Structures are given as C-alpha cells and as structure tokens.
Amino acid sequence: MTQITLYGAPYSVYVRIARLVLEEIGVTYELVPVDIFTQDSLPDDYETRHPFGKIPASEHDGFRLFETDAIACYAVAAFGGERLIPRDARALARMTQIMRVVDNYAYPALVWGVLVEEVKRSRAGQLSAEEIARARRALGVLEDLAEVPFLVGAELSLADLWLAPVLAYLRLAPSGPALLDSSPKLTAWQATMAARPSVIATRFPKEEEAP
Ligand SMILES: N[C@@H](CCC(=O)N[C@@H](CS)C(=O)NCC(=O)O)C(=O)O
Structure with a gap:
C-alpha cells in the first residue's frame, strides 16, 4: 500500500x-x-x-x-x-543556505536560463553574456559552498536532493557540460549522486532519451 x-x-x-x-x-x-x-x-x-x-x-x-x-x-x-537533516548548527544552516540558493538563483539561472532557453526556445549557442554570467555565478557560489563527498559534508542531506535535479537538467543543455567543467567539486558530486538508487529511480524522461 x-x-x-x-x-x-x-x-x-x-x-x-x-x-x-x-x-x-x-x-x-x-x-x-x-x-x-x-x-x-x-x-x-x-x-x-x-x-x-x-x-x-x-x-x-x-x-x-x-x-x-x-x-x-x-x-x-x-x-x-x-538523517537527511544535520544536527550540527553550521551544517544545518549551510544545508538551508544551499537549498535557498537552488530555489532563488540556481533553478532560474540554470534550468530556465540555460536549458529551457537553449532547448525549448532553440537558442543553443546564442545565450547572452549576461545569461552565461548568471549561470556561472550560481554555479560558482554552489562550488564555493560545496563540501565533499556531500554538499554539507560526510552525510547526504536535503541540500543534495535539492540540487541534484537542477544539475541533471543543466548537463542536458548544450552549454551545460562546459559550464559544469569549471566546477570540479560539483562535477565529482554529480557523478556520486548519479549512482544513487533514488536518483536512478527518478531520472527525467529527457535523461532516458539522452544518447
Ligand atoms: N515553490 C514551489 C515551486 C514549484 C515549481 O516551481 N514547480 C514548477 C515545476 S518544476 C511548476 O509547477 N511550474 C509551473 C508554473 O510555474 O506555472 C515548490 O517549492 O514546490
């Protein structure tokens, strides 16, 4: 049931x-x-x-x-x-900060600003310098905040689950892999996350179609 x-x-x-x-x-x-x-x-x-x-x-x-x-x-x-919510005060604050960065900056800049513009609106290779800068800023902030192996340290938290779908979509955009290349911690983290059963079980239809 x-x-x-x-x-x-x-x-x-x-x-x-x-x-x-x-x-x-x-x-x-x-x-x-x-x-x-x-x-x-x-x-x-x-x-x-x-x-x-x-x-x-x-x-x-x-x-x-x-x-x-x-x-x-x-x-x-x-x-x-x-277990998805850290008890440590700083880890809890960092988790919340990353979740809000995803909601307020990364999701709009990376999903709507890159993937939707390039794929749905057929603007691959035509993003403005401002759009690219907005995407780079969101990634750069997350790269600076990210710890390893998970975003707030040793344990998986809600922060990881908030960011994973956003970066999965970014990777499907024509500019996504190049943008992610300048974020080595996030790139390694994305590979770790991609192997989790929860992430595999919830793959976007577009990921299933990807070559
Ligand atoms: N603040 C909402 C955001 C949800 C959201 O933006 N969902 C998108 C799909 S990913 C949606 O429903 N968009 C339809 C629209 O904006 O009209 C939440 O946390 O649930």
Missing part, C-alpha cells in the same frame, strides 16, 4: 526533489500525473490542492500539502527521515 500521494509530472524539478526525499527515506508513494504546462489536462479540483497552480502537491491520510519544502519536512518527520 502506498503511504503518500504525490501530484505532479516526472519532468518537473520540484516533483523530482519531493520524490528523491521519499525515495531516500523509503516512503512508498503514488505519482498522480498532473502536467502543469497542459492546463487542459489538469484535474478539475487541482486548484484546491495547489492554489498557485504549481507542482508538486501531496496528500497523506487526508493531510494535504503544497510547496516542496513542506512536503519534504513532513516526510522527514512523519516517516523517519531525520
């Missing part, structure tokens, strides 16, 4: 983050398809699940949530995922 229901699409960065958290904790879940970019296919009541019209949303035993952070914190506390 599944323990939690997640609403969303397998191509979504934030749905994948929620799935990674559930996979790492070992929570069974059902992914109910909600393709947010095809408004016609949205369930009639989806606005009651996510009033801002985004994915993911979740439900557990009648308890509904939206916002990936809230879904992750609930899964950690309700299903025994405490």
